[in-house]
Amino acid sequence: MSESNIATVADVEFGVELPAFLPDISIDNVKRFAVAAHWDFPRFTDHEAARSEGLPGALVPGIMSQGFFAAMIHRWADGAQINSIDTIFRAPVLVDSTCTINGVVTDIDEDNGQVEIDLTMLNEKGETRVFGTAQITLPV
Amino acid sequence: MLLDLHAHSVKSDDGRAKVANYCQWIKAKELPIDGFVLTEHRQFDDESDYSDIGAKFGLTILKGSEVETEYGHVLVFGVTEPLTREFDFASIHLPLAQVIEASERHGAVAIPCHPGRPRVGMAAHIDEFGVPVGVRIVEVYNGGSRDDEDAIAQAMATELGYRGIGGSDAHIVSHIGRCATRFSQQVNNETELVEALKAGEFEAVTFREAS
Numbered sequence: 001m002s003e004s005n006i007a008t009v010a011d012v013e014f015g016v017e018l019p020a021f022l023p024d025i026s027i028d029n030v031k032r033f034a035v036a037a038h039w040d041f042p043r044f045t046d047h048e049a050a051r052s053e054g055l056p057g058a059l060v061p062g063i064m065s066q067g068f069f070a071a072m073i074h075r076w077a078d079g080a081q082i083n084s085i086d087t088i089f090r091a092p093v094l095v096d097s098t099c100t101i102n103g104v105v106t107d108i109d110e111d112n113g114q115v116e117i118d119l120t121m122l123n124e125k126g127e128t129r130v131f132g133t134a135q136i137t138l139p140v
Numbered sequence: 141m142l143l144d145l146h147a148h149s150v151k152s153d154d155g156r157a158k159v160a161n162y163c164q165w166i167k168a169k170e171l172p173i174d175g176f177v178l179t180e181h182r183q184f185d186d187e188s189d190y191s192d193i194g195a196k197f198g199l200t201i202l203k204g205s206e207v208e209t210e211y212g213h214v215l216v217f218g219v220t221e222p223l224t225r226e227f228d229f230a231s232i233h234l235p236l237a238q239v240i241e242a243s244e245r246h247g248a249v250a251i252p253c254h255p256g257r258p259r260v261g262m263a264a265h266i267d268e269f270g271v272p273v274g275v276r277i278v279e280v281y282n283g284g285s286r287d288d289e290d291a292i293a294q295a296m297a298t299e300l301g302y303r304g305i306g307g308s309d310a311h312i313v314s315h316i317g318r319c320a321t322r323f324s325q326q327v328n329n330e331t332e333l334v335e336a337l338k339a340g341e342f343e344a345v346t347f348r349e350a351s
Contacts, residue, residue, distance in 0.1 A: 014164060014168055015165065015168040015169060086156060088154055088156075088311065090284065090286075091286055104313075104314045106157075106161050106165060106312070106313035106314060107158065107161050107313070116161075116313075118156075118312045118313055118314040118315075120312075120314070120315075125286075125287075126348070126349060127285075127286040127287070128284060128286075128315075131311070131312055131315075132156070132312070133156040133312055
């Protein structure tokens with residue numbers, strides 16, 4: 001079911017926060033994603049295998065984090081065209097941890113329907129793990 | 141006066157924020173800072189002039205640089221054209237001693253940033269290279285710090301007698317102003333910033349929520 005109430009660029013205000021999103025990064029869900037995306041490597045789906053590679057545990061694939069970013073945008077504005085999600089991976093996102101994704105509108109071009117959104121994935125301690133900016137287009 | 145001493149714009153390879161949007165954000169969110177310093181990675185942005193944007197929003201926008209040394213990353217404030225000829229700002233292998241010496245000779249200040257961070261912070265390299273000569277100030281609050289990185293920086297500063305600054309290390313708009321530095325006097329330009337830093341008339345502050 002859509003949670004969206006953003007139909008056009010006129011509905012968007014600078015600084016508005018998108019509803020926070022809690023991605024399901026449980027080992028089961030990550031396994032499902034890894035298989036579906038043909039990105040099925042033990043470092044993503046097996047904590048022990050990841051640790052044997054020197055990692056702190058299994059990692060959420062970067063493309064999965066990007067997918068959550070896209071999902072968050074579409075839950076907020078289901079008619080948005082996502083032009084790009086420029087992502088910076090600052091620190092590993094661990095499988096089975098609890099993360100929150102925040103998003104805020106940081107630029108609006110009302111004439112062309114362009115909106116820029118800051119996206120930040122935080123861990124339980126409020127530390128940034130992944131951040132980025134999305135460029136989307138909304139109907140004028 | 142509160143200045144965020146560590147921010148990156150789209151001029152940095154990993155920066156995604158436009159300067160005007162930083163200003164718009166500070167005002168829209170009523171952040172308590174009075175301005176910020178753009179410390180672009182491995183360069184000094186001599187060509188951009190943000191004075192009109194600063195005046196429009198009533199904010200002080202200054203420019204510095206973040207260079208890379210064997211001790212990790214280092215902020216340089218008070219960069220002048222002659223200083224840019226002293227070493228290659230784009231290098232990722234600068235000797236910290238050279239950066240400090242050249243900065244002092246040209247009226248600038250070099251300050252190791254996020255010193256508690258693995259690999260790119262000063263504390264991680266002291267065992268190997270020893271305590272560097274000439275460091276007087278380090279960044280003790282960094283908006284991008286994780287785990288105990290700020291605590292490591294503060295412990296090191298206490299042990300070695302360094303003063304501390306704060307900066308957000310913002311790369312996106314909404315991260316500006318997470319940490320800052322409070323100055324006892326007005327700072328209107330890079331020269332006054334260097335004077336205030338050399339005089340020690342400042343303290344680091346953080347606005348990050350305790351985790």
